[in-house]
Amino acid sequence: GEQVEQRPPHLSVREGDSAVITCTYTDPNSYYFFWYKQEPGASLQLLMKVFSSTEINEGQGFTVLLNKKDKRLSLNLTAAHPGDSAAYFCAVRPYGNEKITFGAGTKLTIKP
């Protein structure tokens, strides 16, 4: 089945700096890709999504890039602010599959 590896597990950057979180997946039929944000003690909120047909999506200060050739998904934060401190999870769903596979998560800390 699908396997998703997310890196790094912890990331600390200064306010205003950029940050990149990367996920690699194994199933070449993967078609739907999601990023979720989880603040401490809270549930997961959908942050962004990209489908295999697009490869890039931008919003809320983030950019999602999909490299299908390398089977790599990245979440790029261009200018971090304190509200971005949270855990971030990538999620991948192969075409025709009901199940989503989640990465292990990245805990992002924004330092003043």
Place this chain on the structure above:
Amino acid sequence: EAAVTQSPRSKVAVTGGKVTLSCHQTNNHDYMYWYRQDTGHGLRLIHYSYVADSTEKGDIPDGYKASRPSQENFSLILELASLSQTAVYFCASSYDRYEQYFGPGTRLTVL
């Protein structure tokens, strides 16, 4: 916006006891899921359902049962709770195979 609620929000159970976690969604989604999250880890799929009165096994179904009596409701049942089932449990729903909307979670502690 999608609305998924869970009850209870927190529960302490004794080893060997029965625990039922409930999930209710009001977004008319066909798909519902149960995940567990262990401290510092991602989500692992326990059971899911895409139609009422039918459930499917996820990646870690051992020790858990699920029930989907209606489109809106999905329960997770631990017949004999064990220490290793201490975790936070999330319910989610989705329209077809698109993004999932999560409930607030239930923190289960088994003593």
